[in-house]
Amino acid sequence: MREIDINQLRQEVNRCFLCKKPRCKANCPIETPIPDIIELYKSGEIEKAGEILFNNNPLSAVCGVICPHEDQCLGNCIKGIKDKPIKFHELETYISGEYLKSAKFKQETKLEDRIAIVGSGPAGITLAFILAKRGYKITIFEKNSEIGGVLRYGIPDFRLSREVLDNIEERLLDLNVKIRYNALVGPVLTLDKLLEDGYKAIFIGTGVWNPKPLRIKGESLGHVNYAINYLKSPKSFRLGEKVVIIGAGNVAMDAARTAKYHGAKEVKVVYRKDFEHMTATNAEIEDAKEEGVQFELFKAPVEIVDEGVIFVDTKFIEEDGKTKMVNIEGSEKLMEADSVIIAVSQSPKNNIVSNTENLETNKHGLLVIDDIGHTTREGVFACGDVVTGARTVVEAVAHGKRVADAIDEYCKGK
Numbered sequence: 001m002r003e004i005d006i007n008q009l010r011q012e013v014n015r016c017f018l019c020k021k022p023r024c025k026a027n028c029p030i031e032t033p034i035p036d037i038i039e040l041y042k043s044g045e046i047e048k049a050g051e052i053l054f055n056n057n058p059l060s061a062v063c064g065v066i067c068p069h070e071d072q073c074l075g076n077c078i079k080g081i082k083d084k085p086i087k088f089h090e091l092e093t094y095i096s097g098e099y100l101k102s103a104k105f106k107q108e109t110k111l112e113d114r115i116a117i118v119g120s121g122p123a124g125i126t127l128a129f130i131l132a133k134r135g136y137k138i139t140i141f142e143k144n145s146e147i148g149g150v151l152r153y154g155i156p157d158f159r160l161s162r163e164v165l166d167n168i169e170e171r172l173l174d175l176n177v178k179i180r181y182n183a184l185v186g187p188v189l190t191l192d193k194l195l196e197d198g199y200k201a202i203f204i205g206t207g208v209w210n211p212k213p214l215r216i217k218g219e220s221l222g223h224v225n226y227a228i229n230y231l232k233s234p235k236s237f238r239l240g241e242k243v244v245i246i247g248a249g250n251v252a253m254d255a256a257r258t259a260k261y262h263g264a265k266e267v268k269v270v271y272r273k274d275f276e277h278m279t280a281t282n283a284e285i286e287d288a289k290e291e292g293v294q295f296e297l298f299k300a301p302v303e304i305v306d307e308g309v310i311f312v313d314t315k316f317i318e319e320d321g322k323t324k325m326v327n328i329e330g331s332e333k334l335m336e337a338d339s340v341i342i343a344v345s346q347s348p349k350n351n352i353v354s355n356t357e358n359l360e361t362n363k364h365g366l367l368v369i370d371d372i373g374h375t376t377r378e379g380v381f382a383c384g385d386v387v388t389g390a391r392t393v394v395e396a397v398a399h400g401k402r403v404a405d406a407i408d409e410y411c412k413g414k
């Protein structure tokens with residue numbers, strides 16, 4: 001995580017054109033009012049700027065750090081055409097981080113209705129803040145011992161400080177939000193039980209915590225791990241010196257960098273296509289390279305063995321006017337590894353679905369919702385990764401805001 005230099009921030013905001021039609025805002029999934037915030041900062045109204053950022057995005061302090069800025073505000077800054085783009089996200093991180101530390105939240109209105117929030121990731125936190133501020137009695141059920149979801153149990157702390165999550169928790173408690181830790185909803189605490197106990201609405205924001213398998217021989221061997229399991233508690237793992245990571249999204253980059261951080265000498269990210277097709281951002285790839293992570297491209301895994309992974313070379317071909325990826329027959333070769341980490345996406349667990357009637361999922365196990373976030377079960381709403389599949393924090397928050405409004409209207413009987 002890069003330290004923010006306040007003097008540099010001042011210089012940075014003075015470079016902003018304060019565009020009338022800001023492309024940075026238009027390309028932000030949550031439409032952060034960037035020029036307004038810069039103007040407030042310049043006039044010293046930092047607390048007000050913090051409040052606006054928070055009300056627009058309760059996870060602004062997180063998004064400032066980990067959003068894929070190169071595809072959003074940074075990558076669309078007009079200044080970036082001829083010069084360096086404005087690093088608004090650094091200003092956002094600073095203002096929102098300070099705001100979360102010192103904001104005095106209080107539940108002004110107190111309503112009788114109870115709402116259950118299942119899962120304390122970005123989606124659940126967003127709904128908890130919005131609905132608690134509107135006066136609802138909120139209980140968060142979280143299966144882990146701390147809140148944050150992927151923010152705490154996926155993204156390494158060298159990328160996102162845990163202090164910001166602790167401050168979020170404090171602010172939730174200020175709003176009388178009750179948090180039940182180590183509380184898995186599904187098998188024992190069923191949705192039916194919550195409804196029976198008087199929760200007027202239930203929100204499900206349980207994310208995607210089942211690793212997608214490669215479905216190749218050797219995947220269950222002792223030196224093979226799935227990235228999301230590894231990232232949950234990297235200290236528990238003894239990976240050895242040579243680590244092969246299969247996959248090339250942000251989860252793979254986090255696993256590779258974490259393995260390096262924890263002492264692996266040689267970490268190789270192996271991917272079946274080229275850099276351009278990787279879903280990790282350029283910034284993440286560059287950070288991994290800087291830290292000594294190596295990349296092996298155009299290789300697909302065929303089998304995992306005790307000594308490592310057998311990969312086959314791949315190439316693009318043109319067929320029927322379409323570009324296809326094919327394996328090059330006979331090119332199979334062993335890449336030695338002490339440990340193998342598989343990072344090829346995730347799908348939802350079915351703890352809740354398998355214990356609830358009339359809660360529909362699609363063929364990928366993702367919850368089916370209507371336009372406003374209502375599932376097929378009356379009074380049960382959902383959003384975030386459990387609905388969309390693995391995406392980004394800001395998308396979970398943006399969707400969460402709309403679902404919070406829908407729950408509010410539902411509870412008021414509109």
Ligand SMILES: Cc1cc2nc3c(=O)[nH]c(=O)nc-3n(C[C@H](O)[C@H](O)[C@H](O)COP(=O)(O)OP(=O)(O)OC[C@H]3O[C@@H](n4cnc5c(N)ncnc54)[C@H](O)[C@@H]3O)c2cc1C
Nearest residue numbers: 119121122123143149150154185206207384385391392393
């Ligand atoms: C390693 C990794 C790195 C990432 N890096 C980035 C990044 O840099 N930038 C970015 O924007 N996005 C990133 N993402 C994606 C982003 O974190 C997710 O899109 C986002 O966290 C989704 O939020 P969510 O609230 O839907 O789910 P989650 O964050 O997964 O939270 C779900 C919560 O529900 C809890 N839960 C699950 N089942 C139950 C149950 N039955 N009962 C009670 N609690 C339950 C879980 O413990 C968890 O706390 C990354 C993802 C991973 C895995």
